[in-house]
Amino acid sequence: MTDTTGGPAQLRARLAATGYLADDGLATACHLALALHRPIFCEGAPGAGKTSLATALAEALxxxxxxxxxxxGIDAAQALYDWDFPRQLLHLRAGHDDTDLYDERFLVTRPLLRALRTSPAVLLIDEIDRADDEFEAFLLELLSEYTVTIPELGTVRAVAPPAVVLTSNRTREVHDALKRRCLYHWFDHPDFARELAIVRRRRPDVSEQLARQVTAAVRRIRGADLIKPPGVAETIDWAEALAVLGAEALETDSGVATLGTVVKYHEDLEPARAALREELGA
Structure with missing residues (x-):
């Protein structure tokens, strides 16, 4: 799939129109990935916007x-295609010829095959670091040629390669061979101004004051010794939760009561409370 938006600046504007605020580096990486028909490999902490990039890219394009x-444990059959064995068995019991067992109507199309057959398309391969080495090797081969052979039906080749976004939370290192096939972008937490802009764009009903205070508080909480520091998604969730409660500003009591939107581990609650109180001067 080719970027028809005109260039990095235009693609960044198209992404912004969907509510996704990309910086210049990410917009350039996405433009090049589309122009060169290369996957973009997105790595970084959970909640930094990797998965939502694919959603925004699909909308923008x-x-x-x-x-x-x-x-x-995921394997090629679960990702590519499988055969509908119950329907095939019913077909045989109905007295039909077994030469039709591997007809297209019995093919169960999984995401990878569906992406090859759909043009244009954005293919999100989410959390590749959770798969094993064998699946990674299979994926490398498929993304090199955008072609797969189904023995019973023949070769399927993408009319136009899909735009491919791979994400990893670094639970393990992904092999260099796959990374070399891709353009790479590291996702860090945005600076204050961009994170605030994201909150305001995604939750326009949240007051300016509340959005600023929540963004600042989340950044303070990230600096605590946490098992899982909150991402931008948690900043948005916290602002929305407080707005639902009618808050116009972040206060200690309401902030502590809604910390479950920000931290997800019991061990993180006390450090997060302390960081919040420090931020609010309480």
Missing amino acids: DAPLIRLQCYE
């Missing part, structure tokens, strides 16, 4: 988003 969620 007016293309369907096809998502493959990786997990331990």
